Amino acid sequence: xxxxxxxxxxxxxxxxxxxxxxxxxxxxxxxxxxxxxxxxxxxxxxxxxxxxxxxxxxxxxxxxxxxxxxxxxxxxxxxxxxxxxxxxxxxxxxxxxxxxxxxxxxxxxxxxxxxxxxxxxxxxxxxxxxxxxxxxxxxxxxxxxxxxxxxxxxxxxxxxxxxxxxxxxxxxxxxxxxxxxxxxxxxxxxxxxxxxxxxxxxxxxxxxxxxxxxxxxxxxxxxxxxxxxxxxxxxxxxxxxxxxxxxxxxxxxxxxxxxxxxxxxxxxxxxxxxxxxxxxxxxxxxxxxxxxxxxxxxxxxxxxxxxxxxxxxxxxxxxxxxxxxxxxxxxxxxxxxxxxxxxxxxxxxxxxxxxxxxxxxxxxxxxxxxxxxxxxxxxxxxxxxxxxxxxxxxxxxxxxxxxxxxxxxxxxxxxxxxxxxxxxxxxxxxxxxxxxxxxxxxxxxxxxxxxxxxxxxxxxxxxxxxxxxxxxxxxxxxxxxxxxx
Amino acid sequence: xxxxxxxxxxxxxxxxxxxxxxxxxxxxxxxxxxxxxxxxxxxxxxxxxxxxxxxxxxxxxxxxxxxxxxxxxxxxxxxxxxxxxxxxxxxxxxxxxxxxxxxxxxxxxxxxxxxxxxxxxxxxxxxxxxxxxxxxxxxxxxxxxxxxxxxxxxxxxxxxxxxxxxxxxxxxxxxxxxxxxxxxxxxxxxxxxxxxxxxxxxxxxxxxxxxxxxxxxxxxxxxxxxxxxxxxxxxxxxxxxxxxxxxxxxxxxxxxxxxxxxxxxxxxxxxxxxxxxxxxxxxxxxxxxxxxxxxxxxxxxxxxxxxxxxxxxxxxxxxxxxxxxxxxxxxxxxxxxxxxxxxxxxxxxxxxxxxxxxxxxxxxxxxxxxxxxxxxxxxxxxxxxxxxxxxxxxxxxxxxxxxxxxxxxxxxxxxxxxxxxxxxxxxxxxxxxxxxxxxx
Numbered sequence: 001x002x003x004x005x006x007x008x009x010x011x012x013x014x015x016x017x018x019x020x021x022x023x024x025x026x027x028x029x030x031x032x033x034x035x036x037x038x039x040x041x042x043x044x045x046x047x048x049x050x051x052x053x054x055x056x057x058x059x060x061x062x063x064x065x066x067x068x069x070x071x072x073x074x075x076x077x078x079x080x081x082x083x084x085x086x087x088x089x090x091x092x093x094x095x096x097x098x099x100x101x102x103x104x105x106x107x108x109x110x111x112x113x114x115x116x117x118x119x120x121x122x123x124x125x126x127x128x129x130x131x132x133x134x135x136x137x138x139x140x141x142x143x144x145x146x147x148x149x150x151x152x153x154x155x156x157x158x159x160x161x162x163x164x165x166x167x168x169x170x171x172x173x174x175x176x177x178x179x180x181x182x183x184x185x186x187x188x189x190x191x192x193x194x195x196x197x198x199x200x201x202x203x204x205x206x207x208x209x210x211x212x213x214x215x216x217x218x219x220x221x222x223x224x225x226x227x228x229x230x231x232x233x234x235x236x237x238x239x240x241x242x243x244x245x246x247x248x249x250x251x252x253x254x255x256x257x258x259x260x261x262x263x264x265x266x267x268x269x270x271x272x273x274x275x276x277x278x279x280x281x282x283x284x285x286x287x288x289x290x291x292x293x294x295x296x297x298x299x300x301x302x303x304x305x306x307x308x309x310x311x312x313x314x315x316x317x318x319x320x321x322x323x324x325x326x327x328x329x330x331x332x333x334x335x336x337x338x339x340x341x342x343x344x345x346x347x348x349x350x351x352x353x354x355x356x357x358x359x360x361x362x363x364x365x366x367x368x369x370x371x372x373x374x375x376x377x378x379x380x381x382x383x384x385x386x387x388x389x390x391x392x393x394x395x396x397x398x399x400x401x402x403x404x405x406x407x408x409x410x411x412x413x414x415x416x417x418x419x420x421x422x423x424x425x426x427x428x429x430x431x432x433x434x435x436x437x438x439x440x441x442x443x444x445x446x447x448x449x450x451x452x453x454x455x456x457x458x459x460x461x462x463x464x465x466x467x468x469x470x471x472x473x474x475x476x477x478x479x480x481x482x483x484x485x
Numbered sequence: 486x487x488x489x490x491x492x493x494x495x496x497x498x499x500x501x502x503x504x505x506x507x508x509x510x511x512x513x514x515x516x517x518x519x520x521x522x523x524x525x526x527x528x529x530x531x532x533x534x535x536x537x538x539x540x541x542x543x544x545x546x547x548x549x550x551x552x553x554x555x556x557x558x559x560x561x562x563x564x565x566x567x568x569x570x571x572x573x574x575x576x577x578x579x580x581x582x583x584x585x586x587x588x589x590x591x592x593x594x595x596x597x598x599x600x601x602x603x604x605x606x607x608x609x610x611x612x613x614x615x616x617x618x619x620x621x622x623x624x625x626x627x628x629x630x631x632x633x634x635x636x637x638x639x640x641x642x643x644x645x646x647x648x649x650x651x652x653x654x655x656x657x658x659x660x661x662x663x664x665x666x667x668x669x670x671x672x673x674x675x676x677x678x679x680x681x682x683x684x685x686x687x688x689x690x691x692x693x694x695x696x697x698x699x700x701x702x703x704x705x706x707x708x709x710x711x712x713x714x715x716x717x718x719x720x721x722x723x724x725x726x727x728x729x730x731x732x733x734x735x736x737x738x739x740x741x742x743x744x745x746x747x748x749x750x751x752x753x754x755x756x757x758x759x760x761x762x763x764x765x766x767x768x769x770x771x772x773x774x775x776x777x778x779x780x781x782x783x784x785x786x787x788x789x790x791x792x793x794x795x796x797x798x799x800x801x802x803x804x805x806x807x808x809x810x811x812x813x814x815x816x817x818x819x820x821x822x823x824x825x826x827x828x829x830x831x832x833x834x835x836x837x838x839x840x841x842x843x844x845x846x847x848x849x850x851x852x853x854x855x856x857x858x859x860x861x862x863x864x865x866x867x868x869x870x871x872x873x874x875x876x877x878x879x880x881x882x883x884x885x886x887x888x889x890x891x892x893x894x895x896x897x898x899x900x901x902x903x904x905x906x907x908x909x910x911x912x913x914x915x916x917x918x919x920x921x922x923x924x925x
Contacts, residue, residue, distance in 0.1 A: 025724065025727060029727075036739075043746070054756070058756075058758055062762075065762075069769075072773065073772075076769065076772055079769070080769045081765070083758065083762070085758075098608040098612045100612075101584070101608040101609075101611045102605070102608040103605075107761065107765075114602060115602050115604065115605075116603075117601040117602060117603065117757065117758075117761065118601060118756075118758060119584070119603065119605065121584050121611075122603075122827070122861075123754055123823075123826065123830065124745070124830065125744070125745050125748050125749070125833070125834035125837075126581060126831060126834060126848075126857070126858055127741040127742070127744050127748075127834050127837060127838070127844060128741060128742060128745050129614060129741075129844075130614075130624055130737050130741065130843070130844075131737075131738040131741075131742065133742045133745075142734065142738070145734070149727050152723060153723070240643075241721070242639070242640065242643070242721075242723055244723075245723035245727075246505065246632060246636075246722075246723075246726070249628075249632060249726060249730065250509070250512075250632065253625065253628050254512075257625065257628075258516060258616070258625065260613050260614075261613060261614050261615060261616035261620065262519065262616055263613065264609075264610040264611075264613035264614065264615060264616075265523045265615045265616045266523075268527070268606065268607060268610045268615070269526045269527040269530065269615075278588065278604040278606070279604045280538060280566075280588055280589070280590055280604045281534065281537065281538060281541070283590075284541045284545065287545065354607050357607050357610065358609050358610070361609070361613065374613070378609070384609060385607065385608060422799065423799040423800045425799065426799065428799070429799045
């Protein structure tokens with residue numbers, strides 16, 4: 001494009017802004033849009049920071065109370081257990097995603113994998129079923145409506161008031177006119193993105209990577225560009241303002257309100273291809289498999305016969321009483337390891353099933369840019385289902401480590417005889433204890449989301465979806481632009 | 486009569502010839518159909534899941550009863566399924582069932598440690614929200630109505646026909662009334678037809694269906710009148726529609742969001758984590774303190790067992806379950822506050838929803854379908870009641886009678902029986918109010 005052409009484009013864009021400044025409707029819509037975006041950025045940032053702070057605190061106090069426990073039988077501590085809390089990622093101040101929909105704390109104990117408890121949505125008012133005051137919702141759903149309201153008549157208005165033929169005959173090409181109107185709308189997009197970008201840049205201070213911040217802002221810029229192009233296309237195609245408006249309103253309802261829900265509904269119910277059994281249901285299967293492993297509390301369980309024999313051979317003794325280590329602890333440790341591998345197998349299956357479901361709903365990004373940006377945003381921010389799965393995996397590792405750490409203490413620091421006598425009388429119970437020093441085996445836990453690189457890589461399909469939308473729309477506008485009259 | 490009919494037939498033909506109206510109506514029908522279809526399959530899946538769980542639960546329980554004889558181990562290893570079946574109307578209003586759990590397995594251990602476990606569905610899908618009939622009706626139908634009615638007058642004005650039409654029409658109704666009626670009836674049919682099919686398939690109560698129809702007609706009439714009235718004197722259709730859509734955004738999003746913020750500021754709830762932490766400290770602390778302290782605390786609230794607290798060994802099941810209950814009782818205050826906060830938030834939200842017709846409709850219909858938070862609270866209290874009945878069953882064996890004979894296990898409470906009895910009691914109360922009063 002030559003310089004001359006570009007300055008023409010700028011003139012058209014300036015003129016569009018002049019028109020908006022004179023229109024009460026456009027100014028009201030713009031003001032409301034900006035206020036909402038700003039308010040959502042501030043409110044969500046405060047909420048998420050408070051959440052992050054309180055979960056950090058809970059995590060520290062959980063670790064403290066574990067370490068502060070008195071002298072005990074080590075297996076008591078296995079059942080005393082530990083708590084892990086999911087601290088939200090820095091960028092979640094812009095898109096809390098599924099944070100409120102999954103439990104945010106998990107109780108870790110021996111022999112069991114508990115599910116996460118206390119989802120915030122269960123303490124909610126059910127008022128935010130349709131939408132919430134988060135930047136993600138405002139920009140994904142309401143910003144397109146704003147663009148429609150101020151832009152639907154961009155070209156059709158000129159046509160309806162018969163200034164279009166005049167403009168075109170004066171030497172302004174159709175492409176220049178559309179580009180100018182587009183530039184004006186893009187500048188509105190820029191305005192909307194300012195609070196988002198500023199807030200995103202702030203997260204750099206709390207450890208977020210530049211790549212994630214850049215992907216986040218770029219994703220939203222692409223998404224709103226899709227809407228700018230849609231508005232331009234409709235406005236160029238229709239000869240009347242009302243036709244352009246009705247079509248755009250209809251498209252908005254379809255893409256922003258209907259398809260996202262159709263996507264999630266299809267993924268969870270209509271598609272019997274990927275059903276996901278609940279935890280209770282898989283627990284039955286887990287239990288059946290575990291029964292074969294034997295009960296780790298009961299050293300006489302026939303399942304441990306072979307284990308016992310191999311130990312006797314290893315230490316070259318004839319009975320378990322002669323073993324230099326605590327047999328009960330060894331059984332506990334052995335059975336915990338086996339049990340965990342079974343539990344992990346089933347947990348892995350469940351997560352995979354959930355992931356498959358989610359993928360089905362994400363495919364709808366090809367038909368609705370809103371679905372694309374929704375997944376992109378949650379993935380990049382680190383509030384998608386993958387993050388929750390990561391939390392489950394990391395806490396499982398934490399659980400296994402501290403339980404096996406305690407079992408090691410059980411094996412090495414508690415004599416088998418004392419252990420067997422533990423219920424005889426009060427003195428024997430006292431004797432079957434180990435020092436509280438041993439509780440230091442607990443490792444500090446801080447949950448961190450995947451690295452920015454991993455998250456960005458995961459969001460590539462969603463980026464492609466948006467880019468495809470833009471390419472198709474640009475093609476359409478080019479086609480229409482040549483035949484504007 | 487025939488004159489009116491003629492007007493309506495004319496308008497009907499007129500409607501069919503306008504492509505964009507037909508597209509809009511077809512889309513409405515497809516949406517409503519999809520919502521009802523997916524609602525039905527979701528409910529079927531939930532019912533099937535409950536049936537499968539019931540069967541598996543029974544097998545598991547039988548296994549445990551074969552394997553163990555003493556009351557303590559039986560109580561430790563026996564899990565009991567509790568569930569909340571979807572109602573006959575649930576297909577139309579899936580409600581909060583993807584957020585609140587509707588299935589649980591409990592044993593005799595401390596309830597506060599178990600009840601917050603949740604077997605939730607895919608969180609990312611729950612966050613996006615599901616499409617169900619109530620959603621189509623409360624959120625989408627107003628938009629369809631706005632698109633259908635906003636340009637009733639404006640379109641005729643811009644094409645310069647308005648004055649001609651107005652002067653040549655025999656009466657106001659003959660022209661506008663007939664047009665409004667035809668469009669309104671067309672929307673109602675497109676929306677409600679799938680619902681009626683769904684209601685028939687899931688054999689909903691006729692009275693409920695009639696009542697829902699009534700509410701729907703009123704709700705849609707409200708939006709129609711608003712759209713028609715607002716567009717009466719306008720000449721720019723998009724202007725009318727933008728204001729109406731703006732109003733819709735206000736009542737569907739903005740007011741509820743503000744209400745939510747306000748309610749969360751006003752109502753304070755203890756952190757859920759604190760409940761389980763309190764309970765855990767109490768339960769685990771019991772191992773480190775003299776048994777008598779636990780037993781005294783237990784007997785204080787359950788004097789019935791006062792004479793049976795002596796212990797022969799350092800570990801006895803009755804002491805074990807006693808400290809579990811003491812743990813529950815220590816956490817009871819927090820737990821009550823937590824439940825009360827949830828209830829209070831939901832009921833306060835009721836006031837807010839009077840300012841937001843879409844939410845009011847959602848609350849109303851999910852209440853009818855028993856899929857709202859209130860139904861979830863009720864399920865929770867059913868679970869609490871059931872756990873209580875487990876304690877009532879086991880304690881005599883644990884404290885006094887020793888190992889239960891296998892025949893006695895037949896009297897073990899089961900959740901299915903418990904809710905059946907509850908329903909019976911309820912219908913008795915309704916059927917014989919006088920007798921009930923005299924019994925009191």
